[in-house]
Amino acid sequence: MLVRLLYASRAVDNSPEAIDAILTQSREHNPGCGITGILCYGGGVFLQAIEGGRSAVNELYGHIQRDVRHKDVELLHYEEISERRFGGWTMGKVNLSKINHSILLKYSEKPELDPYSVSGAVSFALLEELMATASIIGRV
Template sequence: MLVRLLYASRAIDPACSAIEDILSQSRQFNPGSGITGILCYGGGIFLQAIEGGRNAVSELYGHIQKDPRHKDVVLLHYEEISERRFGGWTMGQVNMSKVNTSILLKYAERPELDPYAVSGKVSLALLEELMATASIIGRA
């Protein structure tokens, strides 16, 4: 059974290269586990959707909750799915520096990434729009 999980977290050290480490680990680990997804990072906040088998996704989320690079980990959305939306990426990355602020304003009060201030469904809609507008880099 396929599931999709969406979570937000804050970087322990927003200035560090945690995003590159996370992407590198994801791209090595995820193919063997059947995990696909997308990672968005901006303003010290991670927004990530992961898809795959229920057990694999649950296990990965458990690791994320214990990962010392994250704090304030919050589950935003979880659902059983019939097909993947982010199946083309072992872990895609959103380049927030190239995102048009009008896209962010469409889903939030201010033109910044803040999944803590909106619903999980709104955050998922934002990720889908970022994907549709080719804001995804690192299609590994």
Template sequence: MLVRLLYVSRLADTSPDAIETILAQSRGHNPGSGITGVLCYGEGIFLQAIEGGRCAVNALYGQILRDPRHHQVELLHYEEIAERRFGCWTMGQVNLSKINHAILLKYSERAELDPYAVSGQVSLALLEELMATASIIGRA
């Protein structure tokens, strides 16, 4: 059974090296676990959708909850799915500093990433629009 999980967290270390380390670990681990997804980061916030088998996704989310690099982890959305939306990426990424801020303003009160202030459905819609506008990179 496939599921999609969407969560938000704040990073303890927001340096480019720390973010690249997390992405590299995801891209190295996820294919063997059948996990795909996308990660959106900006201003110290991670918004991540992960898809795959229920056991694998649940196990990965458990690791994220215990990971000291993540703080204020909140589950925004969890659902059983018939098919993947982010199946092309072992872990695609969006760097918000390089996108049109009008996209962010479309989904929130201010042109900034704040998944803590909007619903999980709104955050998922933002990720889908970023995918549709080719703002997601890193298909590896």
């Protein structure tokens, strides 16, 4: 059974090296577990969708909750899915510094990434638009 999980968290260390280390670890670990997804980072906030088998996704989310590089981890949405949306991605990355702020304003009160203030459905719609506008880098 496939599931998709969407969560938000705040980075403990906002340095580019720390963020890249998280992305690199995801890309190395996830393929062997059948995990695909997308990671959006901006302003110290992560928004991530992960999908795969229920056990693998649940185990990864538990690891993220315990990971000292994340704080304020909050589940935004969890659902069974019939097919992957991010099947071609081991872990895509959105570079918010290169995004037109009107995309962010379309989904929130301010032109910044704040998944804590909107619903999981709105956060997922933002990720969908970022994919459609080719704002995602690192398709591996």
